[in-house]
């Protein structure tokens with residue numbers, strides 16, 4: 001029997017999941033919630049409190065503390081971590097960690113008697129990490145546009161985007177040149193945690209690296225001209241681009257019963273890992289992930305970019321490329337609508353969808369409590385084409401869920417049209433939300449048995465590095481769960497609502 005550990009360090013939590021190959025079973029799992037389990041890091045929902053609503057940073061020591069707590073919990077669950085043959089993982093995309101010259105030496109000499117978060121704190125050249133929710137780099141994006149024009153999208157897969165790491169690094173260099181000088185290495189969340197596991201600098205994979213506006217997808221290496229424009233000397237501060245095995249597990253982790261030296265696969269971004277973990281790494285089916293962010297992605301047959309300039313192309317960890325559209329106001333927005341309507345999650349399915357009809361009489365509401373990413377709108381506020389505040393909770397819920405689904409459809413048109421969509425993430429557990437997606441997209445919506453597709457993808461990538469074929473892993477671990485068939489009676493209803501959602505995206509926020 002071979003066991004593989006997959007880890008997903010996402011926005012609000014860190015999860016670990018052990019797969020048992022051959023048996024096709026999940027052997028163990030553990031999770032750490034940043035708000036409730038590690039409140040001492042002051043990052044509720046994974047974000048530090050900063051007054052400027054466009055700035056979103058996190059404490060990178062939160063992620064290493066969560067990694068240790070997850071391993072402690074996994075060990076306490078009774079599973080023998082000594083059986084694990086390889087480790088893989090994924091991180092929230094775009095977030096960056098700035099390390100000084102002490103990082104390499106500290107990693108090589110970790111002391112098992114002291115927590116990682118204490119030992120690594122002094123290796124940070126920048127105390128906090130900008131994460132994907134940050135929208136504060138519009139000036140730097142415009143500078144990149146001016147310098148490189150269309151080439152940026154044609155070569156890196158995306159135009160300049162606020163949350164992408166390149167514009168974030170440029171802003172850091174402009175605002176804190178002395179701290180930039182002290183930075184010896186810049187990692188993504190994924191490559192940072194992978195480095196901690198192997199005790200030395202890990203590569204950045206093309207799935208996550210393509211979320212930086214820095215990786216040339218034609219050469220699969222950092223673009224020297226773009227790197228130098230972003231900040232002087234940047235290329236030397238970036239880890240190498242790579243795939244496969246990053247290195248052997250650091251002896252530090254034997255304290256959790258893991259074996260030193262087992263292979264650790266190069267980590268990737270949470271969305272590319274989910275592409276693998278949902279079994280959608282081969283072209284033909286799309287994935288909707290309903291997490292902190294809502295994302296729509298699919299493997300790409302050939303390199304093509306979004307003509308509207310909102311979507312992205314990343315490397316596919318299984319080879320080739322993937323497309324992605326990302327919406328910032330996902331689960332936290334749904335939760336806020338739920339709280340403000342004074343209802344529980346059961347209300348979404350048992351009441352809201354039963355009491356209202358598909359199409360909601362044309363009433364739509366985009367819950368943009370935070371600046372939105374797709375389309376890029378910096379002024380937060382709910383956009384509704386009816387009197388949202390006085391409407392019944394069931395009407396509010398349907399208006400929000402349908403608007404989110406229509407926005408996904410509208411901005412995923414460039415990716416292609418799909419008969420089958422695999423759905424993952426917390427909100428995919430709601431049958432009402434799944435049926436809405438099926439009707440809006442007029443596609444069959446399949447959920448998979450494992451809810452955390454990013455951690456599963458990490459475990460599958462680890463097994464693949466150890467010689468197991470992705471085909472057999474996919475057959476074993478991504479069986480279809482529930483299926484929602486589209487109701488053709490609503491095809492016209494939603495087709496006709498597409499212009500309405502596009503108009504609503506241009507509207508002013510409600511008072």
Ligand code: XUL
Pocket residue numbers: 010011091092093094132163211269270271292293294295324326
């Ligand atoms: C993708 C994106 C988000 C994060 C969330 O481009 O920004 O989906 O990866 O973890």
